[in-house]
Amino acid sequence: MSFSQLSAYEEIVGSGEIEELLALADKIKDVSVTHVNSTSTGGGVVEILRSLVPLFRLVGIPCRWEIIQGTDKFFRTTKLFHNLLQGLSLKEGEKITQDMLDEYRRVNDENMKKVDLASDVVIIHDPQPAALVRARGNNKWVWRCHIDLSSPDKKPGIFYILILDNTMRLFSPCRILFSLHLWLII
Known part of the structure; x- marks a missing residue:
């Protein structure tokens, strides 16, 4: 069965759900969405986006x-x-260095010049592209974290990176947060 047509899903979810989905989608049909992640192969995020974007x-x-x-x-x-x-601790002698933080920001700064973020909603998947939020304008941003954050290592450096100099106004695991420019969904 090909799922390239919405009607292919009727057998699974029923025609009422398809009609409701189309009615809801019609209300936001003028809202453009961009998903951003760090790979096109392998992993759960790729599997999600391979299905979600066409849907x-x-x-x-x-x-x-x-x-x-x-x-x-x-x-x-x-x-x-x-x-x-995800809750693992640094190994003995391992640390987050300024050089690592600089590389994280440098790579994201380079990607800000290459990645098209001009849409109404930008959905950032996982930590790799999270610093792109510094390039946001008046559009809405979502950070969708696919990592289990129920017991993170509470090293201050990691939260500094995710807060990104207060660009992300709040960080709170296991909640949905709304702000003027960012929805953080964990």
Whole structure:
């Protein structure tokens, strides 16, 4: 069965749900959405976006998927952030260095010049592209964290990175937060 047409889903969810979905989508059909993550292959976020972006388009919502680029050092750094956020502790002798923070910001600054963030809503997936929020204008931003944040390592440095010099106004695991420019969904 091909799911390239919305009617293919009727057998699974029923025609009433499809009609409701189309009615809801019609209310926001002029709202453009951009999803941003750090890879086009492998992992759960990719699997979600491979399905979600076409579904947005099927219901008439303009939707794009942008992928940031990074260096090996950047990805090693963000893997450490990921592990700390997920509750692992730094290994003996391991630390977050200023050089790592600089590389994280530098790579995101480079991506700000390359990635098209001109849409009504920008959805950032996971920590790798989170610093792109510094490029926001008047559009709405969502940080969708796919990491288990129920017991993060509370090293101050990791939260500083995610707060991004107060660009993200609040950080609170396991809640939905609304601000003027950012919805943080965890």
